[in-house]
Amino acid sequence: MQTNAQALLLSSSNCHGFSLLEFAKQEICSFLETRNVSELVFVPYAQKNYDDYTKKIKDAFTPWGFSVIGLHTYSDPAAAINSAKAIFVGGGNTFLLLKTLYDNQLVHLIREKVITGNLLYIGSSAGTNVATKSIHTTNDMPIIYPPSFDAISIVPFNINPHYIDKIETDTHKGETRDQRIEEYMEMPHANPVLGLREGCILHVNGDSLVLKGVAGAVLFEVNVSKKVEYPVGADVSFLLNYAKETC
């Protein structure tokens, strides 16, 4: 996949021991400043109250020297995306986010602008899920029916944000996260799944994919029985090659 995409895909906005987005401050600031961007359009579609959500994000970004404008405040969201240099797509419910992006005809527009290097993309949690090939590996409840599970496809594989090895109690019989991801890996349409631990950031810089932040990631591959750990700093650019070979 030939791409000029520039993106930061965060596992989550919250990370234990940090205030909102604080764990990612250095990466976000460096990402935007080196590209001379001081204004972000914020996409609040993953939550219900757009104004409240935008205020929260604004409160985090303003002290870092960036201005934030909610996409919902524009009468024409597509025109706003077309004029934007950078967007931040926040977390919440992945199904609600993807459906609203489709409703506003933004999925293909964002893909084209990002892939051609004309729009910087920062996503967190649900905002990271929709940046990938599809939302098949979200943890969210399917509270609303989107027209497709196909997503923006800035990267040609899947991500599981908030990745955690085991969250159930010893006596609870619901599936673990790994069991859920393994169910997906058995599907004929399965892509590799990168499980981003909370605090992990996937830095997409054209053909380079590097793990940043304060926690690593775990890779599940089709026909590979064992997941593989990648620490902060690991180069996972091969995931672009893998997708090329199997597409």
Next chain:
Amino acid sequence: MQTNAQALLLSSSNCHGFSLLEFAKQEICSFLETRNVSELVFVPYAQKNYDDYTKKIKDAFTPWGFSVIGLHTYSDPAAAINSAKAIFVGGGNTFLLLKTLYDNQLVHLIREKVITGNLLYIGSSAGTNVATKSIHTTNDMPIIYPPSFDAISIVPFNINPHYIDKIETDTHKGETRDQRIEEYMEMPHANPVLGLREGCILHVNGDSLVLKGVAGAVLFEVNVSKKVEYPVGADVSFLLNYAKETC
């Protein structure tokens, strides 16, 4: 909703301290025996390996005096459902199950047969999710895209199986089960959600809904801020009336 439905909707097949389906043995045996049914058609669509899955279920039911035949062994699944007196729809992945039911044109057929009192329905976990109004409140990962989230609608509300108050660790920032259900409750299309704790069985007997098994349930209602606990033995038939009023 006028219904002659006869159903047992289990939160799960596994329950801490019991072997497979053992916690529900008495209810299942009584349900089938009082209706003179000794043969079950098993719907294995929620998992990948139909033969293995059917064998597991057969191994549980055979000692209780019931025979089990996998629906996948019939060349015409619709004809098999038409001839069946009782079905057991097993757990696994809710999206895979619902898609396969739609692919085989069984959703409406099962609804009609159950609602008119011509087919006994036992479901567990994903098999319980698809028996409700929609799969909006499944816990499963959306590993495959079904043509709709609307489900069999034996009951006119939603169920969250494997309900648990809190499953995340103290340091993990992913949403709790309650937060996920509350996101759904904010949707304009939201129905009430009955969270069945593992070990809980909803017994549907025409216009009567009673909680059975070894654990209770929790009810989330639209515009009601606090969830309400219902113990084993509670009559929740009012949920049919609620739906009538709001439909």
